Amino acid sequence: MRADRLVSLVLLLRRHGRLTAPALARELEVSTRTVLRDIEALSAAGVPVYAERGRHGGFALLPGFRTELTGLNHDEALALLVAGSRRGAQAFGLGSALASAMLKVVDALPESHRDTAAGAVQRLLIDPETDLLSRRQVAEEVPDAIVAEVRRAVFAGHRLRIRYAAVGQSPKWRTVDPVGLVTVRDQGYLLAMRSGADRTYRLSRILAAEELSEPAQRPERVDLDRAWQERSTRFRTGGDQVTVLVRLDPARREELVGTALAVRAEETDADGRLRLEADFQDSRHAVWALWQLATSAEALAPQWLRTALRDRAAAIAASYTSQPES
Structure with missing residues (x-):
């Protein structure tokens, strides 16, 4: 217990710079006398802790002293x-x-x-590759050499040249100013700027990368969480986004919410079923999401969505009207 307390004392001084004996006692939940004995023990062991007198005095470590976990690169x-x-x-x-x-x-x-x-x-399992339904969570494969080059440019603040394969386009070389890296549901993204405009690149679509010697033209400080939220909002409100009205079994609500971009409105019908107005990325996304819910959900609007789901169901039903060929 005392060894743990001595380590905690050193870390407190490292973090705060200077603390009085009463302040250390409160943090460590011991008496002031115990703190003074611990200070003496640290000093005898060679830890450069010293006392500063006066109104704003206290105990501190010599500048530059730090504890290290030996061997970590x-x-x-x-x-x-x-x-x-x-x-x-x-x-x-x-x-x-x-x-x-x-x-x-x-x-x-x-x-x-x-x-x-x-x-x-051995008693802990975090984030397994399959869920309870044995659905495999497949992480995107990105060559280590490419990620390492991107990572170096991000940390060094250098421009980055990437060969990027955008959806539906041939791969092209482009020079970007890297801002940061984000991972969401096993998918990695590079947040960058290009010609002063925000850009987001999926790491799995970067086919080659080269760190340049030129300094990146980017803000000195960045709030990645806020930047990601802003880009997510722009993504949701752009493109071919569609809004649908759905009547839903409450037991399947989380499944729908988990696939939708956003839920605009929600109310409960007299029979207990939910009525939700939800946004989807495009028509294909909406059809796919509602199809997964089978009879637990009914698309009320728009009409094209009802027609698409009806036609798909009719095609499947028709394939089962005759006996299979032996």
Whole structure:
């Protein structure tokens, strides 16, 4: 317990720069006397902690002192920072670095904790590749060399030349100013600027990448979460988006909401079924989403959607009116 407290004390001083003994006592939930004894123990062990007198005094560490997890390289440390999502590390080309970093973390544990940690890991499964219905969650495959080149340009603030295969177009080379990387449901995206305009590129469609020496023309600071939300809004409100009115079994609501771009309005009919007004990316998206819900959903409008679903159902029914050929 004391060893953990000593480490916490050092980390508190690293984070805050200077803290008084009473402040440290509150943070560590111990007495001021215990804090003073711990400070003496750290000093005796060679940790450069010193006391500053006066009204704004307290305890601090010598400038430049830091604790390090020995042996972690840049990519391994980066992988640990995105390890909240194992697939996030994979999407950014850091899967092997994450595995290597975790081995070093385990090796750095005290021997008494190592076996316990290994046993605990066997009891946890995070983000499996299949769900309860055995549907496989397929992550996009992007060559590590391409992702590494993109990643270097993003971090270095350099321009990036990519050969990109947009949907329905032949691959073309283009030079962009990279802003950041985003992963959503196992799909990786590069947020960039081109000729001053925002652009979003799917990593799996980048066929080649080359970091240039020129500095990227991009904002000094960026809020990636906000940038992604803004681009998502523009995507939803552009193109061939359609709005449909659906009558739905409440038990299937989450399935519809999960596939729709947005739900504009929702109310409950007298019989308990839901009536939703929802947006879909295009007509094909709307037909697909409603078809998955079978008789649990009825498209009320527009008429073209009702016709498309009826014709599809009629075609399937017709294929079952005769005996199969032996």
